[in-house]
Amino acid sequence: MSVTERDVIVVGAGPAGAATAAALAQKGHGVLLLDRHQFPRDKTCGDAVPAGAIELLWRLGMHEKVEKAVERGELYPVEGMLLVSPRGHELHAKFNHGAQGADSYVAPRIYFDALIQEHAVASGAEFCQAQAKAPIVENGKVVGVQVQGNGRVQEMRARLVIGADGVTSAIARNLRPKNEQHVDGHRAVALRAYIEDIEEFPREVEFYLYKDILPGYAWIFPVGKNKANIGLGMRLDHFRQKKYNLEKMLQDFLAMPAIKKRLLRGGQLRDVATWQLNFGSQKHLQHVFDGAILVGDAAGFINPLTGGGIHNSLVSADLAAQVADEALKANDVSRNKMQVYEQLCHEHMWESMRNSFWMQRTFMHFPILVDFLVKRMKENSQLAKTFLTKL
Numbered sequence: 477m478s479v480t481e482r483d484v485i486v487v488g489a490g491p492a493g494a495a496t497a498a499a500l501a502q503k504g505h506g507v508l509l510l511d512r513h514q515f516p517r518d519k520t521c522g523d524a525v526p527a528g529a530i531e532l533l534w535r536l537g538m539h540e541k542v543e544k545a546v547e548r549g550e551l552y553p554v555e556g557m558l559l560v561s562p563r564g565h566e567l568h569a570k571f572n573h574g575a576q577g578a579d580s581y582v583a584p585r586i587y588f589d590a591l592i593q594e595h596a597v598a599s600g601a602e603f604c605q606a607q608a609k610a611p612i613v614e615n616g617k618v619v620g621v622q623v624q625g626n627g628r629v630q631e632m633r634a635r636l637v638i639g640a641d642g643v644t645s646a647i648a649r650n651l652r653p654k655n656e657q658h659v660d661g662h663r664a665v666a667l668r669a670y671i672e673d674i675e676e677f678p679r680e681v682e683f684y685l686y687k688d689i690l691p692g693y694a695w696i697f698p699v700g701k702n703k704a705n706i707g708l709g710m711r712l713d714h715f716r717q718k719k720y721n722l723e724k725m726l727q728d729f730l731a732m733p734a735i736k737k738r739l740l741r742g743g744q745l746r747d748v749a750t751w752q753l754n755f756g757s758q759k760h761l762q763h764v765f766d767g768a769i770l771v772g773d774a775a776g777f778i779n780p781l782t783g784g785g786i787h788n789s790l791v792s793a794d795l796a797a798q799v800a801d802e803a804l805k806a807n808d809v810s811r812n813k814m815q816v817y818e819q820l821c822h823e824h825m826w827e828s829m830r831n832s833f834w835m836q837r838t839f840m841h842f843p844i845l846v847d848f849l850v851k852r853m854k855e856n857s858q859l860a861k862t863f864l865t866k867l
């Protein structure tokens with residue numbers, strides 16, 4: 477067993493971990509970025525990346541990299557959305573550009589995540605493929621990570637550990653008390669596939685709300701000519717209660733007349749995969765520990781209505797990097813010093829989590845209310861705009 481020491485170990489090189497690693501490396505800290513996979517790698521996702529997320533990448537110095545990825549066709553620009561209600565009311569709404577003019581995209585994660593991971597390395601972080609087994613805790617303080625890679629177990633020590641290892645985070649699971657794990661009412665399960673023979677609605681992401689799927693939804697997000705990311709998801713407690721089969725539900729969705737008529741060769745699916753989501757609507761979760769901070773899905777920052785988590789992962793990465801930088805400079809990585817991160821996350825995300833959770837609980841169980849809401853928004857574009865900005 478060998479021992480190495482760094483300023484920071486970031487566990488998980490998805491958007492949250494890679495962005496935190498890039499920001500801390502740019503501030504001059506010695507960063508080791510770990511992931512159990514080599515990059516590029518797939519991540520089960522709808523791939524919808526809002527403009528605000530793109531602007532956070534710009535802040536990390538990725539403007540040109542993003543532009544080049546768009547030119548290569550890896551990021552597909554989208555301009556608006558279509559929302560279809562149970563009775564077939566259709567609401568088309570244009571997306572706002574970001575505050576600095578960025579577009580929104582559908583960006584298959586195999587490209588999107590590799591772009592940020594590469595940027596972290598270009599910013600000075602060292603990347604290592606290894607699986608974190610658990611944080612090393614001494615005298616109540618996290619002092620490193622026990623990892624497995626190349627068939628051996630190693631202890632890697634650091635002044636600070638960032639847990640960015642997603643929904644199944646080994647770091648969060650070991651540090652948070654049992655009563656702070658996410659409960660099924662604040663979790664979801666979703667299935668995603670790619671389809672390459674669908675007549676897509678160019679530049680528009682589509683959401684379908686219908687009786688058998690509420691309080692969840694099905695989506696079609698275009699990634700290129702006749703290609704789309706397609707999937708569906710729902711709250712986990714509901715899913716367990718109804719004993720749903722997601723693959724069958726996706727087949728039923730494809731068999732709906734409005735969808736079936738758009739399939740050019742019968743609807744061949746590839747890369748069908750299921751994964752979980754942890755909502756940011758569950759209260760009283762600790763994200764900061766002596767010697768460790770949780771970011772992204774490891775902390776649980778997914779919007780409970782839309783299922784979007786990439787933007788919040790990057791928001792939390794930005795906030796964590798600011799707080800970690802100050803703590804490392806002050807040579808104080810105690811919970812006491814870094815607790816401000818929890819307040820900052822609350823200020824940046826809580827209102828939208830609360831509104832979205834309320835919407836999900838109030839409307840999404842009742843097809844008739846969803847119909848009413850979509851119809852009202854269709855008649856009143858200001859209402860639609862207000863609704864979208866509240867999410």
Ligand SMILES: Cc1cc2nc3c(=O)[nH]c(=O)nc-3n(C[C@H](O)[C@H](O)[C@H](O)COP(=O)(O)OP(=O)(O)OC[C@H]3O[C@@H](n4cnc5c(N)ncnc54)[C@H](O)[C@@H]3O)c2cc1C
Pocket residue numbers: 487488489490491492493510511512513519520521522523524525526606607608609640641642643644645646666667668707709750751752753771772773774778783784785786787789
């Ligand atoms: C089906 C589905 C659809 C979704 N659609 C959207 C969408 O369209 N838009 C959106 O914004 N959000 C969407 N989300 C949510 C989004 O995918 C997540 O919020 C986002 O990926 C969070 O980023 P992250 O970096 O925190 O975690 P992840 O992207 O999960 O990255 C975690 C990384 O940690 C690594 N890792 C895990 N465990 C270990 C370990 N023990 N040791 C080392 N490495 C480890 C993994 O390999 C991975 O690379 C969706 C989620 C699902 C499941």
